[in-house]
Amino acid sequence: MIATLLYEFRMQIRKRSVWIVPALTLVLFVLIGGSLLRDLFDPAERPPEARLAVVGLAVQIHALLSIGFGCLLADRLVRDDRLRVAPILDATPASPGARLVGKYLGAGAATAVPIAVAFFGFATAYAGSSGSWSALPWALAVFGAVMVPGLLFVAAFALTVPLIMPAPLFRVLFVGYWLWGNVVTPDLMPTLSRTVLNPLGGYPMAALFDFAGIDGDDQWAGPFPGATLNFLRPEPTPLIAWLSIALLLVLAAAALTGGHLARLAERTRS
Amino acid sequence: MRIEIAGLTKTFRGGVAALDGLDLTVPTGMFGLLGANGAGKTTLMRILAGIARPTAGRVTVGGHDLATTAGRHAVQRGLGYLPQDLGVYPDLTARQFLDYVALLKGLDDPTVRRRRVGELLEVVALTGQANRRLRGFSGGMRQRVGIAQALLADPRLLIVDEPTAGLDPEERIRFRTLLSQFAGDRTVLLSTHIVDDIAQTCREVAVLSRGRLAFRGTVESLTREAAGRVWSLTTAGPPPPDGTVVSALPAAEGGMRYRIVAATAPGPTAQPLEPALEDGYLTVAAPERSALNA
Numbered sequence: 102m103i104a105t106l107l108y109e110f111r112m113q114i115r116k117r118s119v120w121i122v123p124a125l126t127l128v129l130f131v132l133i134g135g136s137l138l139r140d141l142f143d144p145a146e147r148p149p150e151a152r153l154a155v156v157g158l159a160v161q162i163h164a165l166l167s168i169g170f171g172c173l174l175a176d177r178l179v180r181d182d183r184l185r186v187a188p189i190l191d192a193t194p195a196s197p198g199a200r201l202v203g204k205y206l207g208a209g210a211a212t213a214v215p216i217a218v219a220f221f222g223f224a225t226a227y228a229g230s231s232g233s234w235s236a237l238p239w240a241l242a243v244f245g246a247v248m249v250p251g252l253l254f255v256a257a258f259a260l261t262v263p264l265i266m267p268a269p270l271f272r273v274l275f276v277g278y279w280l281w282g283n284v285v286t287p288d289l290m291p292t293l294s295r296t297v298l299n300p301l302g303g304y305p306m307a308a309l310f311d312f313a314g315i316d317g318d319d320q321w322a323g324p325f326p327g328a329t330l331n332f333l334r335p336e337p338t339p340l341i342a343w344l345s346i347a348l349l350l351v352l353a354a355a356a357l358t359g360g361h362l363a364r365l366a367e368r369t370r371s
Numbered sequence: 372m373r374i375e376i377a378g379l380t381k382t383f384r385g386g387v388a389a390l391d392g393l394d395l396t397v398p399t400g401m402f403g404l405l406g407a408n409g410a411g412k413t414t415l416m417r418i419l420a421g422i423a424r425p426t427a428g429r430v431t432v433g434g435h436d437l438a439t440t441a442g443r444h445a446v447q448r449g450l451g452y453l454p455q456d457l458g459v460y461p462d463l464t465a466r467q468f469l470d471y472v473a474l475l476k477g478l479d480d481p482t483v484r485r486r487r488v489g490e491l492l493e494v495v496a497l498t499g500q501a502n503r504r505l506r507g508f509s510g511g512m513r514q515r516v517g518i519a520q521a522l523l524a525d526p527r528l529l530i531v532d533e534p535t536a537g538l539d540p541e542e543r544i545r546f547r548t549l550l551s552q553f554a555g556d557r558t559v560l561l562s563t564h565i566v567d568d569i570a571q572t573c574r575e576v577a578v579l580s581r582g583r584l585a586f587r588g589t590v591e592s593l594t595r596e597a598a599g600r601v602w603s604l605t606t607a608g609p610p611p612p613d614g615t616v617v618s619a620l621p622a623a624e625g626g627m628r629y630r631i632v633a634a635t636a637p638g639p640t641a642q643p644l645e646p647a648l649e650d651g652y653l654t655v656a657a658p659e660r661s662a663l664n665a
Contacts, residue, residue, distance in 0.1 A: 104474035112462045185458025189520060191422040192452035193475035194444050200475075369424045370384060371417075 104195070105203025106210075113177065113211035122169040123215040130165055137161050137315065141227045148315050151228070151236035156312040158223055159243045164283060164301055166216045167255055171275045174259035175268040177208040178360065191368070198361050201260075205357060209256035216252070220244060239310075246309055247302035250346045254300040257353035261360030264367075287328030295322060296333035297345040298352070308342035372433035372449070372528045372558040373398055374419065379428035381414050381582075389414035391582035392428070401554045403569035403590070404562040405652050406579035412562045413455050415579070416532045419560070420452040432528060448477065451526030455533045455562075457517040461506035465497055465516050468505060469523065476524040491519040494549065510537040518546060522553070529559045535568055547572050566649045578655050586655040590648055597646035597654040602631045604641040611637040615653050 113119060131138055137157055140146035148154040178201070181187040190200065224240035227233070263271045282293040283301045295303045303321035306312040313319055322337035335341050374397035381390040390411045406412045417423035418430060421443040433449070435442040459468055469488045478484040492498045495515035505513065514537045521529060531550070535543040543565075550559055551572050563569060569576055569590065576593055578586040586593055602614070607626035610616045614633025622628040630644065631637050632653045 104471060108463070108467070108471045108474075111467075112460060115462055184460065185454075185456050186460060187458075188417070188420070188422055188454040188456075189452065189458070189472060189517075190475060192420040192447060192450060192454075193472065194447040194477060195475040368422065371423055 102199040102203040102206075105200045106207035109177070109204045109207030110211045111207075113173075113208045114214060116173075119173055119212055120215050122173060123166045123219060126165055126169055127219060130161075138223065141223060142230050144231070147227070147231060151231070151233035152239050152310060153312065153315060154227055154231075154233075155224055155236050155239040156243055156247075156306055156310045157315045158227070159220065159240075159247055160301070160306070162216060162220045162223070163248050163251060166219065167251060167300070168276055168279050170212050170216060170252060171255045171259040171279070172272045173212050174208055174256055175263050175271050175275070177204060178260045179263045179268060197364065201357060201361050201364075205256060205260055208260070209252065212256070213252050216248070217244065220248070243306075243310060246305045246342075246346065250305075250349045251300035251302050254349040254353045257356040257360075261356045261363070264360055264363050287325040287330070287334070291329040293330070293333070295320065295325060296330060297335070297341065297348055298333060299345075300349055302345075304337050304342040304345035308337040308339050374528075374558065374560070375429075375431045376415075377429045379415070379418070379430060380426045381411070381418065381423070382426045388582050390418075390425070390428075393579070393582065393584055395577055395584055395587065397558060397560060397577075398575065399556055399558050400575070401551060401559045401561060401573045403573035403576035404560060404579065405564075405566065405569060405576060405656070406562075406585075407656060408564075409581075410579040410656075411582040412579055413532055414582075416452075416454075416530050416560070416562055419446075419528075420450060420454075420530055421447050422452075446528065449524070449527035451521035451524065451529040451531075453517050453521040453529075453531040453534050455536075457513060459505045459508075459513055459516060462504060464502050464504055465492065465508070465519075466501040468516060469520055472520045473523045478524060487523060488519075491522055494522070495519045496545075511539060511542060514538055515542070518549075527557050529553065529557060530562075531559070532562045533564065534561070535563065535565060543568070566652055570648045578652060580656050593651040593655065594646050594648045595651065597632060597650035599643070600632050600634060600654055601644040601646045601650045602633060602637055602641040603644050604629045604631055604638050606638065606640075613637060617649060617653065 138161065141154060141158065148157060181190060191197065221240060224236050228236040259275065283299060285292045285294050287295055293299060297304055307322035312321060322334065324331045324334050376393055376395040379390050379393040380388065382388045393415070404412050414423065418425050418437065419432065421437060430437040432446045435445040437443055437446060463471065466488060469491065470484060473484045473488060478487060492501050495518055497512065497515055500512065505516065508516065518534060521531065535546055538546060547568055550561065553559065561569065561573060573590055575588065576590050577584060578593070586596065604611065605622045605624065605626055605628045610619070610629050611631065614631040614637050617630040617632055620628045632650050
């Protein structure tokens, strides 16, 4: 697993698109009016507390860059077959399950590096310009509790779903899912947004970081008046927040297990 | 490592039988496997390498049953495998690719691994290209990387599927020699379309035809299968319809001189010839070839 992790990390981190896609996304976001990223450096506009600023930053970075993150990972598992490397790897005594986990963690970590660089870069710049150095421990905590579980969730599906559909189709469906399941508010249509299954991390943000938007008037978790699927939106408590994180990780593990079993079944047929 | 195959059957979706109740024993040493496209050679090799599962039948390698996970892992620990359709990671260098495969093969000690990778790069004459990305390698160079990765863990069983495809004549000879030297008390299963590769390296050979064993024996006995069936015929017209044309050369006296494998003389002027291995192969594989030509 460690060998695959290291080499998958090495191969993915060298891909130019892993850097270009998030960089372009950020540039476009700022150009079309990503106000928070600019406001972070404006003493008159920036949030009063480092905690609020950092969680708000995490929401924007996570919501934006995770789309590219999922799309960039979509070919990593199926490319072993496309490149015809799979027979060589499958003929080694290394367990296919361990190799899958290594690929998941290695390629996922490499694709997350630019996201982490952007997030911690902005957080550090904010801390420096505002003098609120407490932003840095907050950034670490938010990254671990909000962004990492969401990215692990996305990576598992991005790696394995292309086993049953072409990667380009997955990318299209994934972008649709991301906007529908994370960005759309529940009063507009039935959506997984703001539920315990939300990889954007609404429950950890609300219950662990007491975050209700930069202005304090957004709802990131809990029952949404008039919305469907409210049974997936219990009152946000720290316990439910941890449960939400655990659910994302369990679903990620289920996706990986499904992918592993699908590959074993394919091997039996081939 | 002796390989015992009994009643091996592999049927793909749609009912296509790649292997049909194959029985075969492969002893230690170099062993050749011949057969036309679709005869089942690659499927057999994939099953022996533990990357495909049989539909029915039993395979043991060195006493390990490939039907069990433990058996497959035991075999794979001592296996070198060069697939027919070799692929590499284009974004890694030759050295990195070999290092990665070596790690997967359990060569955990960095010093031992580096030394082994270096030795094999030398063996396949790629030391000077070791730090170049594989993206820029020619087909022949990639094939040499494939050969190197197959030899990484000093395998007890080496399965090579069309190993000399893409190699130039000099590289082919070099690799054949390497295989012969490597064999010793190991088992090397060489599958190829190039009959000369078998003639130059193997004492024993099997011929597959439509997923079944068409022949098993020594290279000499396969050659003898064509005794009395090889003819030379010079004619200005087309080759005779009966029999298989092995070669056709412009004749000094005009027309074409054909080497033909046929049960009876293909013409009144046909002259008998001493058989070669290729003639023997065509003799035992003839039913399949006839069916393919039909």
